[in-house]
Amino acid sequence: MEKTIRCDKCCGEIKYKSDIVVVQEGIIGIAAYHEDCYVRISKGIKGFIMSSPLNSARGIFSLVAANIIYIILLFAVLDSDLSGFYILLVLLFAFYADFHYYLGWYHYLRHFK
Numbered sequence: 001m002e003k004t005i006r007c008d009k010c011c012g013e014i015k016y017k018s019d020i021v022v023v024q025e026g027i028i029g030i031a032a033y034h035e036d037c038y039v040r041i042s043k044g045i046k047g048f049i050m051s052s053p054l055n056s057a058r059g060i061f062s063l064v065a066a067n068i069i070y071i072i073l074l075f076a077v078l079d080s081d082l083s084g085f086y087i088l089l090v091l092l093f094a095f096y097a098d099f100h101y102y103l104g105w106y107h108y109l110r111h112f113k
């Protein structure tokens, strides 16, 4: 069954994958907008708590770049005499960055062909 994805600003249905913009809002929230609605909203006060689009080339690039940094950091921490707390901290940051991407995919992007 296909799920209807609605824009968080105008409540209209988002019909095409090319028209959806998924962003992180606040600390753990995600939201979906039409491309036009996103432009209007990001110019306003709400733009301060919004991330750049997660489903953009830039979003995917920063996700990959962040993961490479986490893997390097993880090996650096594992190689040193630091305690498990630091390993946990690095993993937590990696999880936090990936979490929004997967959340956006699960709630919105996977419903498009």
Ligand SMILES: [Zn+2]
Binding pocket: 007, 008, 009, 010, 011, 012, 033, 034, 037
């Ligand atoms: Zn809209």
